[in-house]
Amino acid sequence: MREYAIARIEGAPDWEKIPALGIDNHLWLGESDIRAEAQICYGEDALFVRLRAWERHIRAEHTGRPHQIADDSCLEFFFCPAPGDTRYFNVEMNPNGALYLGFGSGRADLVRLLVADEQELFRPKPFRMDGGWGIEYRVPFEFIRRFLPEFRAEVGRAIRANCYKCGDKTARPHYIAWNPPASATPDFHRPEDFGRMVFA
Numbered sequence: 774m775r776e777y778a779i780a781r782i783e784g785a786p787d788w789e790k791i792p793a794l795g796i797d798n799h800l801w802l803g804e805s806d807i808r809a810e811a812q813i814c815y816g817e818d819a820l821f822v823r824l825r826a827w828e829r830h831i832r833a834e835h836t837g838r839p840h841q842i843a844d845d846s847c848l849e850f851f852f853c854p855a856p857g858d859t860r861y862f863n864v865e866m867n868p869n870g871a872l873y874l875g876f877g878s879g880r881a882d883l884v885r886l887l888v889a890d891e892q893e894l895f896r897p898k899p900f901r902m903d904g905g906w907g908i909e910y911r912v913p914f915e916f917i918r919r920f921l922p923e924f925r926a927e928v929g930r931a932i933r934a935n936c937y938k939c940g941d942k943t944a945r946p947h948y949i950a951w952n953p954p955a956s957a958t959p960d961f962h963r964p965e966d967f968g969r970m971v972f973a
Contacts, residue, residue: 774968774969774970775794775814775951775952775968775969776953776968776970776971777794777922777934777968777969777970777971778815778934778970778971778973779813779815779820779970779971779972779973780792780814780815780973781813781815781816781972781973782814782816783816783817783908783931785953786821786823786872786909788812788813788943789841790797790910791813791814791823793810793811793812794812794936795808795809795810795951796809796810796811796824796936796937796938796949796950796951797809797858797949797951798949798950798951798952799947799949800846800948800953800959801900801948801955801959802946802947802948802951805945805947805949806828806831807826807827807828807938807945807949808826808827808949809824809825809936809938809949809950810824810825810827810846811824811825811848811850811936811971813824813825813850813934815972816925818913818914818915818923819909819911819912819913819914820911820914820926821909821911821913821967822850822864822908822909822910822911823907823908823909823942824850824866824907824908824909824936824938825848825902825903825905825906825907825935826846826905826907826938827941828846828875828904828905828943829904830914830941830943830944830945831845831846831868831905831929831943832845832846832867832940832944833867833868833873833906833934834942835844835867835869836869836871837871838887839972840871841873841899841941842866842867842872842873843873843939843940843941844867844940844941844942845867845868845871845940845942845943846865846867846868846906846910846940846943847865847867847937847938847940848865848867848907848937848938849863849865849866849934849936849937849939849961850863850864850935850936850937851863851864851934851935851936851937851961851962851964851965851967852884852933852934852935852970853925853933853964854917854921854924854930854934855921855932856925856930856931856932858877858921859879859964859965860876860877860920861876861877861878861964862874862875862880862917862920863876863883863913863961863962864895864910866910867899867903868906868908869899870898870899870908871896871954872891872895872897872926873885874886874887874888874891874950876920878964879962879963879964880960880962883962886950888916893959894911894912894913894916895903895910895911896911897909898909902921905954909946909960914926926972927972928972928973929949929965929971929972930971930972931951931970931971932969932971932972933964933967933968933969933970934967934968934969934970935950935951935952935961935966935967935968936950936951937949937950937951937961938950939961948961951968952967952968953966956968957973
């Protein structure tokens with residue numbers, strides 16, 4: 774199991790100072806020339822997430838509900854905020870900033886969340902860069918506590934999480950993960966295979 778320290782910040786993130794984790798385990802379809810990374814930090818009232826992907830053929834067809842964002846070039850952050858609780862949020866975004874948000878303990882009981890104020894809450898900022906694209910957004914603690922009221926971001930507290938890159942209908946379909954799921958077929962919805970992230 775891989776580990777990552779979630780840095781504490783004051784004010785807006787300075788991404789030049791936040792360590793990156795590699796989304797670098799190519800799964801099920803073999804190696805590709807696509808690479809990705811994630812940076813995660815936290816402040817007084819939110820997690821901040823920045824995901825980047827280097828891919829030549831970017832697919833960005835979907836613009837919002839009720840689309841399957843993973844059809845497009847997609848970057849994903851799944852996390853279980855509460856110790857001992859396998860329920861997780863899955864946050865999936867494409868290069869348009871279109872969002873798929875789910876909550877559950879696995880694929881069988883996952884519920885898609887349609888949040889009226891999602892743009893205001895998450896403040897997604899998609900961007901293009903040389904050779905690829907990325908997305909920045911926030912996950913407010915107030916939103917997490919709507920589902921898990923006891924959640925606290927405290928120094929030393931660990932959460933379970935994983936980061937993914939996929940694109941089911943891209944020119945070259947791919948599945949890439951930070952921590953590899955132990956599944957013979959494509960399945961990112963395995964909290965038992967998430968890595969460990971610690972609030973620093």
